Structures are given as C-alpha cells and as structure tokens.
Amino acid sequence: MKRSKAETAQTRRRILDAAAQAFKSNGIQGTGVAEIMAAAGLTHGGFYRHFASKDQLVAEMCAVSMDIFVDAAGTAAGMSHESFLEYIEHTLSAEYRDDTLGGCPLVAMGSELVRADAATRRAASQGFEDIVNVIAKWMPFEDPSAARVDAIFTLVSMIGAVTMSRIIDNPELSNQILDVTKKRLASLRAKARSAAKQHPVSPPESSQRRIKQRPARPGSKIQSKRTSAKSANADD
Amino acid sequence: MKRSKAETAQTRRRILDAAAQAFKSNGIQGTGVAEIMAAAGLTHGGFYRHFASKDQLVAEMCAVSMDIFVDAAGTAAGMSHESFLEYIEHTLSAEYRDDTLGGCPLVAMGSELVRADAATRRAASQGFEDIVNVIAKWMPFEDPSAARVDAIFTLVSMIGAVTMSRIIDNPELSNQILDVTKKRLASLRAKARSAAKQHPVSPPESSQRRIKQRPARPGSKIQSKRTSAKSANADD
DNA sequence: GGATTTAGGTGATAATAGTCATCTAATTGG
DNA sequence: CCAATTAGATGACTATTATCACCTAAATCC
Secondary structure, eight states: OOOOHHHHHHHHHHHHHHHHHHHHHHOSTTOOHHHHHHHTTSOGGGGGGTOSOHHHHHHHHHHHHHHHHHHHHHHHOOSSHHHHHHHHHHHTSHHHHHOOSSSOHHHHTHHHHTTSOHHHHHHHHHHHHHHHHHHHTTOOOSSHHHHHHHHHHHHHHHHHHHHHHHHOSOHHHHHHHHHHHHHHHHHHHHHHHHHHHHSOOSOGGGGOOOOOOOOSOOTTOOOOOOOOOOOOOOOO | OOOOHHHHHHHHHHHHHHHHHHHHHHOSTTOOHHHHHHHTTSOGGGGGGTOSOHHHHHHHHHHHHHHHHHHHHHHHOOSSHHHHHHHHHHHTSHHHHHOOSSSOHHHHTHHHHTTSOHHHHHHHHHHHHHHHHHHHTTOOOSSHHHHHHHHHHHHHHHHHHHHHHHHOSOHHHHHHHHHHHHHHHHHHHHHHHHHHHHSOOSOGGGGOOOOOOOOSOOTTOOOOOOOOOOOOOOOO
C-alpha cells in the first residue's frame, strides 16, 4: 500500500544505508538487490519504486557514503597537529580495520569501484577530492598546492594501508602496516610544520578551499561539478 | 579424450593465466568459470579435472600471479638509487595504471581479497611479504628492521596510489596522484640514503632476507611457511 | 598390447541474479 | 470526500551461476 511522503523518504534512506553496509561487507557484486531489501525490512519487488537499477543504487550509495565519511573527517579537522594525529590514529587503528560495515567506501570496495559505471566513479572521485581538501587543511604550508600534494599522498597511503591490513592474514604484520603508516604520515606532517615555522607564513586560512559541495540530494542523478584538479607540484 | 601429461600441465597453466587476466580486469565475482575456460580455449565442463572449486582456482591464481609480480620486481631490484627510481617510475606510470590485465593482484582485486577464503589470503599475504623483502633491499639502512619499515610504507603507498588513480575519473587528478606518490617515495628513500651516509654502515647485504619461497608448484594446495613478521619499529 | 585411467566435451542441475507485471491499500490532490 | 496516484508485496521470467554425471577417445601402466 502507498506510504506517506515522509515514510517513503525514510524507506529510501533505509535502503541506501542497508546497501552501504552490505556492499562494504560483501562487495558490490557479492550483494543482491533482494538481500539489501530484506536488510531494510522490505521485499525485493518494491526496489524499483526507489531506484531505476542496481547501478543507480550503487552510485547513490557511493555518494551518500562518501559524504558521511567526509563530514566525519571535516568535523574532526582542526588546524592542530594533535587533531591530525588523532585522525590518523583513528583511521589507522585496529578497530577501524576490523569494522567492515562502516568506514570509507574507497577502502571497502576500491578495486570494484575501478570497474563501476561513470556515475559511481564520479561520486567516488568527488568524495576523494573532498577528503583531500579536508586533510589539506591540516597541512601547514603557505602554498595551497603544497598542502594539496601532502594531502593526496597522505590519503592514498592511508587507503592502501587499511586495505592491505585487511587482507594480510598475519595479525602482527597487519598491525605493523598500520603502525608504520601512522608514524610515517605523522612525521611527514611534522616536517612540513617545522619547515613552515622557519618561513613564517600567511595564516593557514589562505589554504582553505571548498570542503564539500554536492547537490544536497543527488536524487536519481549523480552529478557533481567537476573540480579541475590543479596539477601543482610543490615538492623537493 | 585424454591428453599427455605435458599437455595437461600446459592446459592447467593456460587456465591459470586466463583466470589471472579475467579476474584482474573483471573482478573475481565478476568472472565465471565458463568464461575463463573459454578464454583458455576449452569448455566449462573440464574445469573440475584441474581444480576442485572456483575458490581453489582463485587461491592458486593469486599465488602464481603474485610470484610473477615478485619475480619481475626481484630482477629489477639492485641496490642503486637509480634502479629504485626506475621501479617506482614504472609502477606509478600511466601505462601501468591503464594496464588492467597485468600488474599486481593486490591492486587489481584488493577489496575482493579482503573477503577471500583463507588459502587465497594466505597467498596474497605471502606475496605481500615477498615484495616487501624485495623493496627492503633498496633501503640503505644498517638495521634490517628499519629497511623493512620503509619498504612496507613504500608498498602500501604504491598500492593505494595505483588503485585510486584507476578509480578517479578526472585524468589530471589521476596523474597527479601517481606523480605525487612517486616524488614522495623517492624523497623518502633519498632521506634514508643521506642518513646512512652520515653513519657509515655495514654492507647492505646484511639486510638481505629470503626473497621468495613458496613450494615451487602449489599443486592443488596452497601452503606457505608462515613468516613471523617481526614487529620492529625503527622510526623517528 | 590389453586394461585402466583420465582430459576434456556435452548436457543437466539447482541456486541466484536483476528486472518487471500485477495487485493492494492507502495517501494525496483537488 | 472522491479520484488519481503510488509504496510495497507477490510472483514470475530470463540469464547466469557453480557444480556434477556421463561419454569418449587417447595416453599411461603393467
């Protein structure tokens, strides 16, 4: 039977949340539409009242899931070295590694996203950009492009580290991967900080950018303004 | 009809190679047994004369494919800074990113390997260890565990970078990811080298370890001696 | 060289996949 | 308050899936 508008929106959201969990823990190809609907407390038939296809669900799930992740990072993001350490400490922790339901979609379904359709890759790419911009706020460079460079490297290292730590069946090595990455990234930022101290710089606000911008609700279309990635190389 | 022993072994190898290519380009769950057999020039029925299940094929494919990758890295691995630069230059190149058929299984199917069975994860873990040991040969530390730390960080960063560069739909950003990672890893090793120069050290041969050791042919059982990963933290 | 073994083809199995038609009851628009 | 709309359930349809039984012809073993 028909449901109220509020209920419908709630249901749609419930499907998206169930999809996010299922996709992250069982993979995209490993999760059926019926399974997701059941997890949302529904039967399989009603699915197509909310989404035109599984692919569309995947794309929207990716957008929503990335947004959640970006927001979480964004609220944690201060300027301080300590808040940065807290962030990598959290993201590169054993608990985070073992939490296969939550966490970043780029980690949980990275190699599947490579083969995803255009809308899904767009959402994933936008999410990546967004996280880079959040992390760049931590990087104490006068030059925004230098901060961006360090942010990109920090993010890809974290993604690689968590992914590998989940694969490795030797707990000691798995832990060591997280440990090593934590320490190296911490010292990377510390180095940037001490360099910044020697050349007293303009307030770090200057390196602030758009943190996240996506149409408040992708509805049934995922489209985000393409952000032209400046290929700025600030390096040694 | 029955085939000669040599032919049978050749066929088995052909299936493994076809599986490697198919899994890398379409994912594990995205590739059917029939599809692999067809790519090997066979029909689907004969599959179970060679492998007990798809899972077993996946595990062996992972072992073989990792071995190939490790061997390729191993022959390239000299002590010189230049050969290290060549290696990351190659692995973090646009051509390597766009070659979805070849390359490292950890990149091509990373998030799927997380959910793979024990034998497959074992093969992947062993492969990871092997590559770490190859890369560690490049790291000019007196302390083997320090070399290992840098090798681990280098490897996970590369894996994360190539994976993400394959997802990102913005070519400029995708290239920048590779670029940034290349430069940061090069300077990481350069720093280690200059540090090593200041404290003249014992010959780097001392940091050499077992490069790769797996039963020459896993046959129908993947088992590799577990290498206890020393959780050595040589860091700043 | 005859008996046995077996690689691989053919075909069938049962399960699961994504998608859609149809029905219903209730909400919404007027 | 009646008519039009529609959220969701039921059930079906078609592909595709992993797996296996069976057959055949050739290689291997004694």
